[in-house]
Amino acid sequence: MKHFVSENVHDQAIIDVVFEASQGAMKAIETHGEDNVVNGVFGAYFREKGGLLTFDSIYRTFDKIEDFHKARYAASISGAPEFQKGIRHWLFESAGLEVPCEIVATPGGTGALSSTVKNALSPGDTVIHPDIGWGPYKTIALQHGMDIEHYTLFEGDRFNLDSFKSVCKKVMDKQGKVLVFINDPCQNPTGYTMLASEWDELLDYVNELSDKGPVILLHDIAYIDFTHLGNDYKKHFERYKHMRENVLSVIAFSASKTMTAYGMRIGAQVMISNNETELSRFKNACANTARGVWSTVNNGGMRLFSELALNPEVKEAYMKEKGEYLELLRERAKIFIQEAKESGLPIYPYKEGFFVTLRIDNAAVKNALHLALKEHNIFFVNVYGGLRVAICSIPKAKLCGLAKRVKAVYDDVLEKHS
Ligand SMILES: Cc1ncc(COP(=O)(O)O)c(C=O)c1O
Structure with missing residues (x-):
């Protein structure tokens, strides 16, 4: 039988783990309120007070670009x-x-x-x-x-x-x-x-x-x-x-x-x-x-x-602005990683950047932890070998104590799987 879709294409429905996890986080926010949910799903930079980071040095420059060039x-x-x-x-x-x-x-x-x-x-x-x-x-x-x-x-x-x-x-x-x-x-x-x-x-x-x-x-x-x-x-x-x-x-x-x-x-x-x-x-x-x-x-x-x-002026303004957010990312990482170390929560060797990933080799334990964390209104992305924590989108106040909370849930999950 012939189909609309060709035999040679990848025609399974897209299951995007990031978008799926984010829907769960959004629902939890609706029910429990923003302050009570940790949304560590999105791989985009969010400000400390919430809201997607948009560099002024970039967007005010964009405003100055003539319509003709945009069109x-x-x-x-x-x-x-x-x-x-x-x-x-x-x-x-x-x-x-x-x-x-x-x-x-x-x-x-x-x-x-x-x-x-x-x-x-x-x-x-x-x-x-x-x-x-x-x-x-x-x-x-x-x-x-x-x-x-x-x-x-x-x-x-x-x-x-x-x-x-x-x-x-x-x-x-x-x-x-x-x-x-x-x-x-x-x-x-x-x-x-x-x-x-x-x-x-x-x-x-x-x-x-x-x-x-x-x-x-x-x-x-x-x-x-x-x-x-x-x-x-x-x-x-x-x-x-x-x-x-x-x-x-x-x-x-x-x-x-x-x-x-x-x-x-x-x-x-x-x-x-x-x-x-x-x-x-x-x-x-x-x-x-x-x-x-x-x-x-x-x-x-x-x-x-x-x-x-x-344009050196634009670049200078950008470097200054980005430098502040690079520093903020470093501070966020420091909070999570220090607490992960103190509480014995295993992570991959993080050096820098938007994400830290919990290191969980046993897929059954990892999946169970992913689900259990959702019950605690903590949303991460389930990836191969672990759970991805998007520190780029979690403010410092919510990162304080997070690794310890996650470790407590992890211990419960491990106990059930032992
Ligand atoms: C590792 C990696 N590569 C490539 C991309 C592609 O990004 P874009 O297509 O938005 O430029 C992303 C975006 O999240 C990424 O995380």
Whole structure:
């Protein structure tokens, strides 16, 4: 029998764990009142007094952009020229680097990830993800009819390079080509940021592996503007320009968190390789995807990003404003993590960023804890290997005492499962 929907598409109803959990939190707020509910679901930054954070330095600049620029199509399918210039400046030149690259503007980081997957592999191929990672990675793979292999992200509190190597080797032996995801810094959902030495070892291995076939390293930097390392983090992009010819590095940039502009849908694929012919073919394929899937990216949003990147006054105001919220995030993390340590609540090795994740390997215990916490009006997101706590959206007053409360519920759940 023929259906409206094609046999080859992923047609299951979307169960988005974040939106599902947030509905529960909203209902609880209606019934019990805002003050009595901990909503640690949303991956967007919320102010201490509630309400989505919107940077004044960004939105007052947006107000000044002429209607004409907001209304028009972008001047190029690959993104407005000043946007491309802005991306180069933001990621490389502002950190004193010069990295030759190709750029295609995308609707958010999601567009950059999806287009890279689509153009690097064919349906039926295998893409490699971390086992603990952003949920939609899986949806993106399924969109393009791909299978997934996972590397184990941690060995104790360190990046598990052995697992990364063995999974990449297995896939290379099977399909003669590798596409592997890394989300760093401020990883979602754990808040881990890889050490420079871990990156060095990883890139050495990627080089070695590329002797057997092409390696596409997809580096998702969605939270790059929330690392305390600042421009120092960007220094490692320099290494991308010295990779062997059979390596393509694709940086997936998102302006969602950088500009607190989640709905504006601004992002970019930044592609670096020493094989110019192959790089150019890949860029062309991605530009064709843009034309055939979303056309051009929001021109007003691109204009806004280029103002931020290239106008020193706007950048200075932004850095000051963002600096305050970076500090607030650090304070929130300190409260939760200190109490988690004191009370013995297990967490993954958090360094910085929007999320902390409770480390619960036993899936039955994890699911039971997730449900039990809801009974206490505490809402987190159920992820692989744990429960994600969005400290970006929980004010300090609610974080005080939270880890201890969660630990008490966890102890009850463990007792029932023993
Ligand atoms: C790890 C990670 N990558 C990519 C994205 C994509 O963000 P957007 O498509 O809004 O730019 C997100 C958004 O939450 C994320 O958490």
